[in-house]
Amino acid sequence: MIWSIIFNGCGGHLWVPLIGIWGAISYSSLMVLRQYRGLRKVPDDVAEFTEKIRDLEIHLRGRDKEVKWQREQHQSYVKEKKEEFMRQQQQH
Incomplete structure (x- = not known):
């Protein structure tokens, strides 16, 4: 066997x-x-599946960049608001 x-x-x-x-x-x-x-x-459906996986990876990489950019924008906004709040507190 x-x-x-x-x-x-x-x-x-x-x-x-x-x-x-x-x-x-x-x-x-x-x-x-x-x-x-x-x-x-290699069967055609396997080749198509591999191509779809590659396309998905490319899409997700682009999405990662978008999420990173949004996070950076949010962090800079929060930082500006915090500094503005601190200035207002110092004036009073």
């Missing part, structure tokens, strides 16, 4: 994740296809 070890994982670990640029991904099904000279092409 060595083939079950090859199919399902590495040693006693099932579905061993492989670390790549997109994080941890399990390639068990693709490894099975390759071992049995099956389809060696």
Whole structure:
């Protein structure tokens, strides 16, 4: 039953994740296809999914910049109001 070890994982670990640029991904099904000279092409839906992930990451990076800018604007506003309040307190 060595083939079950090859199919399902590495040693006693099932579905061993492989670390790549997109994080941890399990390639068990693709490894099975390759071992049995099956389809060696990455399915189109996987390519589309990877593209959607990339687009989402780009969108989130832009959102991070926007949130950072808003936070900086808020902090400067609070600082100005605090200084204004302190000046008013000193005048009285």
